[in-house]
Amino acid sequence: MKLPLSYYLNPDAEFLARDLLGKILFTRTDYGITAGIIVETEAYFGTGDKASHAYGGRRTGRTETMYSEGGTAYVYLCYGIHHLLNIVTSVKDDPKCVLIRSVEPLEGLELMEMRRKMPADCTAISSGPGSAAKSLGIDSSFNMDVFTGERIWIEDRAITYTASQTGVSSRIGIAYAQEHADLPLRFFVKDSRYVKNK
DNA sequence: AAACGGATTGGCT
């Protein structure tokens, strides 16, 4: 049920970004367990990707997490306000990752509603990378956590989407990435209410 | 040492 470490060692971040649609993302905090169905992702393919923090092999205090073994959480602060959750993929020292952009609330709805101060049927509760992370209680303390551990993990409950149910587009908010700005590396569930900009 | 800008969101016009 819980995805094993071997799942995350796949060096194909694009494949994993697609494959993660429909998987269930869980978090456990002092307040309880919450979970959401992953419905929107983006792939960042590492040192050759101009949109990646690890472009050119950059290693800093922040990006060091991305060089961890696949199955590690890379959480960073964006615009000084929002925590964004990435799943590191591939083997150690190959800094590829998948950004979780949107989930559909599935478990612990009351806790998610408290964190976001809005009802779970309001799609803004977990739509967009900052909102998805906040609804699941993810902050910088989750950085470097492993997905096979006690605080964060992903389960496969056999939800799958066909190619025609899956949308593909360029990644959001990376215009600075020049020739990599238009690559089709964003994947989403077309009929999900919790995906914006379809 | 200082300035710049971003894998975004929500509130106000």
Add this chain to the structure above:
DNA sequence: GCCAATCCGTTTC
């Protein structure tokens, strides 16, 4: 639709 919020890695002086 526009714009402020607000931190920190990176760039520039």
